[in-house]
Amino acid sequence: MTLRATGQVLGAFGACAILTVCTLYVTQSTAQRAEENRPQAESHASPIYGITIPAGYRDWRLISVAHLAGGKLKQLRAQLGNDIAIKAFREGKLPFPDGAIIAALHWNEASSDENTNAFASGFPGAGLQSSVAGSVENVQFMVKDSKKYAATGGWGFVDFKNGKPGDEAMHKTCFPCHQPFKDRDFVFTRYAPTP
Amino acid sequence: MTLRATGQVLGAFGACAILTVCTLYVTQSTAQRAEENRPQAESHASPIYGITIPAGYRDWRLISVAHLAGGKLKQLRAQLGNDIAIKAFREGKLPFPDGAIIAALHWNEASSDENTNAFASGFPGAGLQSSVAGSVENVQFMVKDSKKYAATGGWGFVDFKNGKPGDEAMHKTCFPCHQPFKDRDFVFTRYAPTP
Numbered sequence: 192m193t194l195r196a197t198g199q200v201l202g203a204f205g206a207c208a209i210l211t212v213c214t215l216y217v218t219q220s221t222a223q224r225a226e227e228n229r230p231q232a233e234s235h236a237s238p239i240y241g242i243t244i245p246a247g248y249r250d251w252r253l254i255s256v257a258h259l260a261g262g263k264l265k266q267l268r269a270q271l272g273n274d275i276a277i278k279a280f281r282e283g284k285l286p287f288p289d290g291a292i293i294a295a296l297h298w299n300e301a302s303s304d305e306n307t308n309a310f311a312s313g314f315p316g317a318g319l320q321s322s323v324a325g326s327v328e329n330v331q332f333m334v335k336d337s338k339k340y341a342a343t344g345g346w347g348f349v350d351f352k353n354g355k356p357g358d359e360a361m362h363k364t365c366f367p368c369h370q371p372f373k374d375r376d377f378v379f380t381r382y383a384p385t386p
Numbered sequence: 387m388t389l390r391a392t393g394q395v396l397g398a399f400g401a402c403a404i405l406t407v408c409t410l411y412v413t414q415s416t417a418q419r420a421e422e423n424r425p426q427a428e429s430h431a432s433p434i435y436g437i438t439i440p441a442g443y444r445d446w447r448l449i450s451v452a453h454l455a456g457g458k459l460k461q462l463r464a465q466l467g468n469d470i471a472i473k474a475f476r477e478g479k480l481p482f483p484d485g486a487i488i489a490a491l492h493w494n495e496a497s498s499d500e501n502t503n504a505f506a507s508g509f510p511g512a513g514l515q516s517s518v519a520g521s522v523e524n525v526q527f528m529v530k531d532s533k534k535y536a537a538t539g540g541w542g543f544v545d546f547k548n549g550k551p552g553d554e555a556m557h558k559t560c561f562p563c564h565q566p567f568k569d570r571d572f573v574f575t576r577y578a579p580t581p
Contacts, residue, residue: 249447249448249580250447251447252444252445252446252447253444253448253464253466253491255518255519256451256462256463256464256493256518256519257462257498257501257516257517257518257519258453258462258495258516258517258518259505259514259515259516259517260514260515261505261512261513261514261515262512262513264512264514267451267452267453267462268451269448269451269464271448296448296578296580296581297581298451298578298579298581300453303452305566305567305574306452306574308566309563309564309566309567309574310454310456310563312562312563312566313559313562313563314559314563317456317457317459318456318457319454319455319456319459320454320455320456321452321453321454322452322453322454323450323451323452323453323575323576323578324450324451324452324578324579326579327579327580327581328581329581330581351581352581364508364509367507367508368504368505368507368508368509369504371500371503371504371507372500372504379500379501379504380518381518383491383493383518383519384493384519384521384522385444385491385522386491386492386493386522386523386524386525386546386547
């Protein structure tokens, strides 16, 4: 694995956001001037795809949850969908219609001593260990627009950390990583069953 | 740990739902008669608290996600809130107002080979392992009604598996387990930060 590839891996999982920010904003004064001359939405649009953070996405409905671990990385993750995406998931509709947006919220997994202690007290001997969503790692969106993003399966991608998108090299990794899921319209996440 | 306590532990985590169902419905014919004579909502109400599954809870907004493991138990979990609960979480309002409902959705954690393989291909060398929400384990609700449930901190509790509530013994474990969180109005879950 080359250093550049390593950087992409780290960047894609937000562990290297400082490098990303440094790449985007060479000096603070340059950054400040750039910020002042551009509307907020444009300044925070992703490279390649030009996607900004969709308003109100934290209110979207739940698709599923996931866990990702490797090396020092331990994340709890939730995928939310806007109304178009949720409707398509529930109806099993493929490909997703234009306008569908999937949000992937990634937190660093944090051991919860308070939960673990409460479970130990409530259910002695069960040895239950609890972890919860800790600090924010990043948030990613995939936006369906079959014409605009025809070259990447009809999806545009973006990875934000602290409200700032990753660089172009990072965003070049999105579609290849999603390609194994071509049969599901390039979407990793399956809709979680309703208890 | 007594056998009864063991049963409560297993029951509370849904691993022993057959026992629970057997306790509720002594014989099938008795169960059928009971079902026929009661409206559906009432027949599925929890012991002690009389709570049924709130309509549309799968559409509620996300509070946080969690992981729970111990022995053979490995769960991915999501907590959703109705509008009153979400507003209170976001405003840091304690105690929660009457009408607040928190839903805890519990799935068995399932290794996702397809995700793991996609990450291995996209980010070689990172050694990422993915797991996702698998089969449904159970769903729990806590419902705030400070008068009706005054004896249990203003909260009523229920644990459903396959649409059936657990038995009275199980439901007696709910409030004691939540008591360590008295300072947060008996709520385990903290609101996850927005990426």
